[in-house]
Amino acid sequence: MSQTILIETNEDLKKIFALNLNTFVATEVILRQSAEDTIALLRILPQIQLIITKARVGQEDTAVKIHHYLKNEAMETSLIVLGECPELANQVLCLQEPVSWEILIKQAASQLGVTVQDAIQKNKPDYLPVGLYYFYDIQKVPCDVFIRIKKGPAEYQFIKRLNSKDTFDRPAIQKYEEQGLKEFYIPKDYIQYFTTFVTNSLVSKLEREDLTLEDRILTTAHGHEIVRDSINKMGLEESSLQLSDASVASMIKSIKDSPQVAGLIKFLFSNKVAYAYQHCHLLALMGHYILSKQSWYKVEHLQILSFVSFFSDVTLKNHQQMQISSMQDLAESNLTDAERNAVMTHARDAAAIIDGHPQVDDYIRTVLLQSHGKLDGVGFEDDPSEEIHPIAKVFIISDCFVKILLNPALPSTKKEILPILYSRFSKPSYQKIIKTLEQKFQ
Numbered sequence: 263m264s265q266t267i268l269i270e271t272n273e274d275l276k277k278i279f280a281l282n283l284n285t286f287v288a289t290e291v292i293l294r295q296s297a298e299d300t301i302a303l304l305r306i307l308p309q310i311q312l313i314i315t316k317a318r319v320g321q322e323d324t325a326v327k328i329h330h331y332l333k334n335e336a337m338e339t340s341l342i343v344l345g346e347c348p349e350l351a352n353q354v355l356c357l358q359e360p361v362s363w364e365i366l367i368k369q370a371a372s373q374l375g376v377t378v379q380d381a382i383q384k385n386k387p388d389y390l391p392v393g394l395y396y397f398y399d400i401q402k403v404p405c406d407v408f409i410r411i412k413k414g415p416a417e418y419q420f421i422k423r424l425n426s427k428d429t430f431d432r433p434a435i436q437k438y439e440e441q442g443l444k445e446f447y448i449p450k451d452y453i454q455y456f457t458t459f460v461t462n463s464l465v466s467k468l469e470r471e472d473l474t475l476e477d478r479i480l481t482t483a484h485g486h487e488i489v490r491d492s493i494n495k496m497g498l499e500e501s502s503l504q505l506s507d508a509s510v511a512s513m514i515k516s517i518k519d520s521p522q523v524a525g526l527i528k529f530l531f532s533n534k535v536a537y538a539y540q541h542c543h544l545l546a547l548m549g550h551y552i553l554s555k556q557s558w559y560k561v562e563h564l565q566i567l568s569f570v571s572f573f574s575d576v577t578l579k580n581h582q583q584m585q586i587s588s589m590q591d592l593a594e595s596n597l598t599d600a601e602r603n604a605v606m607t608h609a610r611d612a613a614a615i616i617d618g619h620p621q622v623d624d625y626i627r628t629v630l631l632q633s634h635g636k637l638d639g640v641g642f643e644d645d646p647s648e649e650i651h652p653i654a655k656v657f658i659i660s661d662c663f664v665k666i667l668l669n670p671a672l673p674s675t676k677k678e679i680l681p682i683l684y685s686r687f688s689k690p691s692y693q694k695i696i697k698t699l700e701q702k703f704q
């Protein structure tokens with residue numbers, strides 16, 4: 263799949279362009295905000311084939327700067343400019359605003375050498391896939407639900423499996439899972455309706471006071487998975503905002519009500535909670551313990567830590583990406599270039615995604631950006647500096663501890679894990695945090 267950088271300041275257009283470029287031109291869209299971060303990415307990924315950028319972002323002559331860089335480096339990356347740009351008018355394709363997505367994909371396809379007409383005909387999906395986890399906490403569906411059967415090499419048939427009036431329970435869904443089914447399909451006109459229905463059901467469930475701890479953790483894990491999925495498909499929309507708020511609140515509640523860590527870890531493992539949520543929950547749990555022992559601790563620090571933990575890996579698609587904890591892990595991994603790049607910039611990307619969330623303030627932004635010890639949210643620092651925000655330091659130590667604990671190939675007892683942390687994090691304040699963590703297990 264080709265890769266395209268997109269710089270668009272209007273949030274709605276950004277979503278529409280990214281989704282349609284991906285669907286109809288089959289290109290992976292990487293979002294960037296300025297000429298500077300685009301050029302930084304081009305240095306690591308020179309194979310990017312296309313850049314679509316606003317002529318100007320704020321005061322910056324974004325298109326001119328990028329064009330200048332491409333020329334100086336003699337790069338063959340194509341450029342499409344959104345909006346008037348007299349300086350480049352004779353050299354690159356400048357589309358007059360407002361730009362419709364249909365025009366944009368047509369031009370992008372031609373720059374990438376893809377025939378979009380065919381792609382549109384072939385790819386226009388009538389049904390959209392949704393993971394089975396969307397169905398775990400609901401007992402009925404608001405529309406008909408289908409499964410997809412392969413008929414030929416590129417031909418599928420959709421068969422109705424659940425009627426809009428049917429009721430079902432979790433074991434019924436688990437039966438599908440046991441048979442190897444991963445996704446149901448929803449008619450595309452109903453997808454928004456369906457997502458809102460599931461989100462509302464989950465939010466009401468998470469807000470109930472009578473959930474058992476186990477049910478609360480499982481339901482929060484499903485909320486986490488749905489938020490991650492819908493952010494990656496549609497960006498941060500109202501329904502994922504509501505669901506993320508309810509999920510973070512529920513996670514904080516279960517952390518405050520937690521039994522012994524050992525029991526909880528056993529539970530998290532035994533119930534097939536997705537890795538992403540195991541990591542998120544344990545990180546918040548460990549971090550909360552450390553924070554609660556600091557002289558400067560305030561209740562809102564748990565909120566910040568939990569929120570960041572919930573969103574920190576939101577752009578990562580798989581378990582292997584989420585396990586990475588250092589530049590060395592990254593170098594030794596079997597990830598593709600695109601997956602590797604996503605890991606490199608995931609803290610910065612997550613910070614950009616949640617920027618539109620009303621709860622996000624400078625604290626959250628800083629802790630998230632610094633969640634791997636780098637000030638700019640790019641890459642991993644082996645031995646982070648004292649300059650890092652105190653809550654981010656707690657996050658970094660908790661993250662590293664949990665990643666080792668959850669990795670079957672690495673040590674799994676605190677006796678073995680703590681020395682690894684002591685030797686990696688040399689600065690005094692980090693050593694103090696590890697000491698605090700050590701006390702948790704005494």
Ligand SMILES: [Fe+2]
Nearest residue numbers: 574575608633
């Ligand atoms: Fe991360």
